[in-house]
Amino acid sequence: MREVPLTEASVGDKIRLEIEGREYIGILMPHHRFSGDDTITLKLENGYNIGLKVAEGTMVKLLESDVDRVESTLDIPEVEEDKPNISIIGTGGTIASYVEYGTGAVHPAETAAEILYSNPEIAVRCDPKVDIILSKLSEDITPKDWVTIADAVLEELNSGAEGVVVAHGTDTMGYTAAALSFLLDQVPKPVVLVGSQRSSDRPSSDAHLNLLAAIDVAKSNTRGVYVVMHETIDDKRCAVHHGTKVRKMHTSRRDAFKSINREQAGWVEPLDNGLDLKGLPEKEEKVATRMGSIEPEVALVYVTPALTEEDLQYAGKKKGIVLVGTGLGHMRSELISTLKEIITDGTPVVMTSQCLYGTVNCYVYTNGRKLLEAGVIPCGDMLPETALVKLMWALTIIGQDVKETMITDAAGEISNRRME
Amino acid sequence: MMDYKELGLRVGLEVHQQLDTGKLFCKCPSELVEEEGNETIRSLRATASEMGELDPAAIIEAAKGHRFIYQQPESSSCLVELDEEPPGEPNEDAMDIALKMSLLMGSKVMDEIHFMRKIVVDGSNTTGFQRTALVAMDGTLEVDGKDIGIPTICLEEDAARNIDDHGDNKIYRLDRLGIPLVEIVTSPVIESPEEAREVAQTIGGLLRATRKVKRGLGTIREDVNISITKGSRVEIKGVQDLKMLPEYVKIEVERQVNLLDIREALISKSAAVDPDMVDVQQIFKGTESTIIKNNIKKDKGVYALKLKGFASLLRGEEGEPLLGPELAAYAKTTGIGGIFHSDELPAYGITEEEVQDISEFLSLDKNDAFILISEEEDKASAAADRVIERAEMALEGVPGETRNAQLDGSTVYLRPISGGARMYPETDVPPFRVDDELLKSTEEDLPETPKERLKRYAEEYDLNLQQSRQLFRKGYDLIFEEIVDNTGNPSVVANTFLQTFPELEKEGYDMNNIEDDKLKSLFKKFSDGGFAKEGILDIIKELVEGKSVEEAIDSAGIESVDALYVREAITKILDEREGFVNERGLSALGPIMGVVMKELRGKADGEMVSNILKEELAKRVSDG
Structure with missing residues (x-):
């Protein structure tokens, strides 16, 4: 048994040390982000972690090195031949992750095997092809990643997949759904984004139900870009949302995703084999294609009573501005002249509403009419985030007027009728 | 013993x-x-890594x-x-x-x-x-x-x-x-x-x-x-009643001793478990057993297991732990309703003849026992596996188990005793730092230890060590102190907790039903002279039934100290004037009231005096 300075012991080593006459035996754990600098975390034999303050130069006995490392001998369930081919594209997030019980670290799944390992039921429903193209939490996703994901989806659609599931972190899943909706010009089959609000290493995770529901939609006779998540906080039904009309409306609930200004596309009850996708367009025998790209230099400006001329001028340095206006799509009248200068200089400015529900209408009040005269493009009932993505996309489409693109429905982002 | x-x-x-x-x-x-x-409806799943194996069907199930x-x-x-x-x-x-x-x-x-x-x-x-x-x-x-x-x-x-x-x-x-x-x-x-x-x-x-x-x-x-x-x-989970704790220990020790005896008996009879489940439905073709008849109607079968050398060990002597219930408890973990064993048959409509037929069919001798399971085949087979598992354990002795505490001191099998619990860090909660300062301020704020408290009770309340310790052990120490600090009478209050309460509990009253506030107001009334200490027991009986203190005093028919005193004085006056009362009957009231008021004026409420006098007088007149 070697005695070494604590600093030489590594995470995963079983050590013995003595502090103030007391002996502690346990596995050295990774330093907790919120632990004191002078504190180590030890996993005791009873399973508990404790934080121990250690003096500099503390010596420990090395009992065993690198214990409890999970061996990656993963048995993959066999897939029956006649199951439909579904491609699962991993981008990161908690939907496909597993916990290493030794250290408690949560690892994102990095291989097909790991996704199947945590969700073996997938193999019963389809013949899955898993491709991990990114490993990012969704807050780290950039506009450039949208294009990468879109291309990966295209490749799958055009190489035999009957549907594609995109596993994605939930924070920005709505943005990616909108981006795929615009970038994919022809989408002859279902493309389904799915995430989870409770990470998949927890027994109560929603990842499992959501993933099965997403696969059920990907197998269905529909086409288009959808988001599939819990409809309520029950582990029963998942809602199917149109990719351009969905928004994360709660920080933590399972049913955070809601369809706004359009009825949700349908629902799935994966554990009870229930599914209702009535009225959705059917599959087509076509090649999937992409149109346009993404111009990342677009600002989204939340209009508040405190908004200043300088704020607008700063945003004006970008290639486009999405205003999230008050009420029907308004902003302080005295700022309109500044806005007009920006527009005249060639920067398109579009208007959405921070009410989220309902449509922008610039004819009702003088303020709105002045904005229209200044050249602001009203976006109807488009969600602000969808308008941001759409403007980024519209700016890359050569030979087409940005205003025309923005006010014409491309992927279900503008509805003419609203029921709530 | x-x-x-x-x-x-x-x-x-x-x-x-x-x-x-x-x-x-x-x-x-x-x-x-x-x-x-x-x-809200939820499902939980053990993640694959937890179960250590991949069985999609099992997980879906x-x-x-x-x-x-x-x-x-x-x-x-x-x-x-x-x-x-x-x-x-x-x-x-x-x-x-x-x-x-x-x-x-x-x-x-x-x-x-x-x-x-x-x-x-x-x-x-x-x-x-x-x-x-x-x-x-x-x-x-x-x-x-x-x-x-x-x-x-x-x-x-x-x-x-x-x-x-x-x-x-x-x-x-x-x-x-x-x-x-x-x-x-x-x-x-x-x-x-x-x-x-x-x-x-x-x-x-x-x-x-x-x-x-x-x-x-x-x-x-x-x-x-x-x-x-x-x-x-063996881990017994969920004991709620401290008083029962020794009972759980005694019963578990008896159970283990009994299982060890059963093991010896089994070994001496060269007992063995036959792992094959046998279909015996044909024997029950014309059965009168409603349970089995209904099961067969629902397409369930009847299956038997042979336990060689187990006869008479499934049902032991009256009151002793038995092997039968242990086997049944393991079987029930698979979700079936229960099993029959030969030591309890004939019963449940299963006839002696059917028992004989099974014995013959399985070629059992008188030392052998059998188990019957009436279920769908796959369920029966899963249950049979657990019965076999438990029966084999009987040959080894006492299995390590986690058992659920029942109210009567007995226990029921829950699951095998678990090794270390699966634990991983709760990443949503940051570590809580206990620095020297916090430790010091906590130390300064420590409550009085029971030891210190016992000493103080002797000094402040003049209780003997025995009483103090009992108050403490029974958990009445804090409420005792609160009452006595407010309204005094430590020895009466202590006696109420240590004598009256146990007495009533023996009679079947549940003393948990009395809120502390009621006890406090009870002793407040007492110290204000509302009633004599002899009345406490009767009042508490009413409190247990959920009455307020006032209602309880009323319906227990307890009079205040004043009333007792007045009644005593009036009785004395009436006794002294027995002849006068007999002669005048109810019309003696006026003159005697004068005498009584002369004696009690200023010492008691006039209306009360008048009421009691009327009562006492009426009693004598009607008795006469």
Whole structure:
């Protein structure tokens, strides 16, 4: 048994040390982000972690090195031949992750095997092809990643997949759904984004139900870009949302995703084999294609009573501005002249509403009419985030007027009728 | 009488005490409520890595079969209990109590307290894990001159309350989920049933000393680990009644001794378990047994297992633990209703003739026994596997098990005893730093220890050590002090708790039904001269029934001290004037009133005097 300075012991080593006459035996754990600098975390034999303050130069006995490392001998369930081919594209997030019980670290799944390992039921429903193209939490996703994901989806659609599931972190899943909706010009089959609000290493995770529901939609006779998540906080039904009309409306609930200004596309009850996708367009025998790209230099400006001329001028340095206006799509009248200068200089400015529900209408009040005269493009009932993505996309489409693109429905982002 | 020393009895306790603070990780009150609230349906799944194997079918079955329904009363639960919002930082009061308990037992408090997730997938936690933290280690507790080791003190969240098992769906209410619990574990050094109670009572007393723990049934729960030298460690979960603790230990020891005897008998009869399940449905073609008839109608079969040499060991002597129920308990874990065994047959409409037929069919001799299972084949086969497993264990002796405590002191098999719990860090809760400053201020704020309190009772209240100790052990110390500090009469109050209460309990009254406030106002009335101490017992009987103190005094027919005094005086006056009363009858009232008022004026209420006089006079006139 070697005695070494604590600093030489590594995470995963079983050590013995003595502090103030007391002996502690346990596995050295990774330093907790919120632990004191002078504190180590030890996993005791009873399973508990404790934080121990250690003096500099503390010596420990090395009992065993690198214990409890999970061996990656993963048995993959066999897939029956006649199951439909579904491609699962991993981008990161908690939907496909597993916990290493030794250290408690949560690892994102990095291989097909790991996704199947945590969700073996997938193999019963389809013949899955898993491709991990990114490993990012969704807050780290950039506009450039949208294009990468879109291309990966295209490749799958055009190489035999009957549907594609995109596993994605939930924070920005709505943005990616909108981006795929615009970038994919022809989408002859279902493309389904799915995430989870409770990470998949927890027994109560929603990842499992959501993933099965997403696969059920990907197998269905529909086409288009959808988001599939819990409809309520029950582990029963998942809602199917149109990719351009969905928004994360709660920080933590399972049913955070809601369809706004359009009825949700349908629902799935994966554990009870229930599914209702009535009225959705059917599959087509076509090649999937992409149109346009993404111009990342677009600002989204939340209009508040405190908004200043300088704020607008700063945003004006970008290639486009999405205003999230008050009420029907308004902003302080005295700022309109500044806005007009920006527009005249060639920067398109579009208007959405921070009410989220309902449509922008610039004819009702003088303020709105002045904005229209200044050249602001009203976006109807488009969600602000969808308008941001759409403007980024519209700016890359050569030979087409940005205003025309923005006010014409491309992927279900503008509805003419609203029921709530 | 068992010789526990000889048997090598070893008992260890895990005491779980609910704290009277807010919930551990949210701002909900720690109150159990009648409100049911909305319902949410959930399923939990053990992740593949947990089960250590991949069996898609099993996992899908689990997902289908085990749905849990959670009632979410708004008055006592929020999104945190529903697992719809991450936990907040641990409740400071709860942490303070855990630290104080640790210091009172001389434990080493951890420099940083880390909350863990302990996997529990029976639905009692919406998350699928219990949040628990090790607060301190290596304490000791002195009980009757013996040092009891306290290896760990933990702070954890209580589980949801199981309201009902509705077929496959268990119903839980979220009011209890998240109530802070302090868990105190003792070393397995307890050597007798009574010592187990002594230790538990001492721990309970220390907990109450913090004055921030919940009281009443279900607020303190014990898990009891019991073993004897030749037996195995058996963990009994959920003992709620401290008084019953010795009973659980006694019964478990008897059970283990009995199982060891059964083992010997089995070996002497060269007992063996035949692993093949045999279809015996044909024997029941014309059966009169309604259970089996109905089962066959529902396309269920009848299957038998042969247990060679097990005859008469399935049903032992009256009152002794038996092997039959043990086999049945294992079978029931597969979800079937139950089994029949040959020692209890003929019964349930199964005839002697049918029993004979089975015996013949299985070629049994008189030493052999059989088990009948009437179920669909796959279910029967799963149940049979567990019966075989348990029967084979009988040849080994006592299996290590976790058993559920029943109210009568008996226990029922729950699952094999688990190894170390699966735990991983609760990443949503940051570590709690205990620096020297916090430790010092906690130390300065420690409650009086029971020892100090006993000494003070002798000095301040003039109680003898025996009385003080009993008050403390029975958990009446705090309420006793509160009453006496307000209204005096320590010896009357102590006697009420130590004599009147046990007397009434023996008569079947549940003393938990009296709120502390009622006791306080009872003794206030007493000290104001509302009634004599002889009336206390009768009044308390009424209080137990839920009456207010005023109502109770009234319906117990107890008079105030004043009234007693007045009645006494009037009786004396009437006695002295017996002739006059006899002569004048009711019209003696006027003249005698004058005499009475002359004597009692200023000492008692006039109206009361007049009423009592009328009463007493009427009594004499009608008697005459």
